Amino acid sequence: MVTKFVTPKDGATVTGNSLDVQIAFSGFRLSCAQAGKPVVAGVGHYHIELDHALVNMYCTEKATVSMQNVAPGQHTLTVLPAMNNHMEVEEGKQSITLNYQPAQPLPAIAASTATKPSIKILTPHAGDKVSGTFTITVAISNFNPSCDLFGKADLAGYGHWHVNVDSMSGPMMGMGTMLGMACSNSFQGSTEGLTPGTHSFFALLVDNQHAPLMPDIFDKVDLVVQ
Numbered sequence: 001m002v003t004k005f006v007t008p009k010d011g012a013t014v015t016g017n018s019l020d021v022q023i024a025f026s027g028f029r030l031s032c033a034q035a036g037k038p039v040v041a042g043v044g045h046y047h048i049e050l051d052h053a054l055v056n057m058y059c060t061e062k063a064t065v066s067m068q069n070v071a072p073g074q075h076t077l078t079v080l081p082a083m084n085n086h087m088e089v090e091e092g093k094q095s096i097t098l099n100y101q102p103a104q105p106l107p108a109i110a111a112s113t114a115t116k117p118s119i120k121i122l123t124p125h126a127g128d129k130v131s132g133t134f135t136i137t138v139a140i141s142n143f144n145p146s147c148d149l150f151g152k153a154d155l156a157g158y159g160h161w162h163v164n165v166d167s168m169s170g171p172m173m174g175m176g177t178m179l180g181m182a183c184s185n186s187f188q189g190s191t192e193g194l195t196p197g198t199h200s201f202f203a204l205l206v207d208n209q210h211a212p213l214m215p216d217i218f219d220k221v222d223l224v225v226q
């Protein structure tokens with residue numbers, strides 16, 4: 001499994017506040033539907049890291065990285081192939097250096113003073129049947145979900161949420177069973193790769209660095225996968 005940058009080029013100067021990335025990949029098929037599911041040879045997705053901190057997982061050739069809360073100057077952007085369980089294939093990665101010189105710098109986002117964050121799954125309901133793609137909706141309070149802050153320095157009161165299946169613990173901060181991440185009130189999941197029967201789906205609050213809040217703040221719903 002190999003991934004490389006098509007754009008930007010190594011050494012490029014970035015002046016915009018979001019960075020469009022295009023990658024090339026070989027040796028596997030891209031599937032976000034399979035993410036967080038058992039490893040399948042020849043299937044995976046890729047991760048992008050900014051300064052060696054995970055931004056997100058992707059499964060199309062084009063991705064966008066926000067420069068929110070990124071300081072001007074030299075930064076390292078890395079693309080890494082990942083298996084369904086998010087294990088990265090180090091031999092297949094590529095790193096480039098970028099020089100961020102914002103033409104119109106974004107105002108930095110600062111920590112919030114909100115306390116007692118919470119997340120609650122609104123739909124589907126316990127016992128609902130799901131097959132193929134399905135939507136999980138949540139209500140979040142006292143917390144500021146932000147995709148622009150994916151992989152950036154942690155900020156109190158900011159982060160996003162992960163959806164996990166059957167477990168939210170384990171290696172890589174529990175990401176082995178992560179279907180994906182979200183920063184709105186909904187997430188599109190897929191039952192692809194799951195055995196039919198009852199599975200637990202977790203929605204958990206995490207910080208910008210993808211670590212679950214401590215203590216865990218999550219909700220869980222048991223659904224029947226068909």
Ligand SMILES: [Cu+2]
Pocket residue numbers: 160161162181206209210
């Ligand atoms: Cu995350």
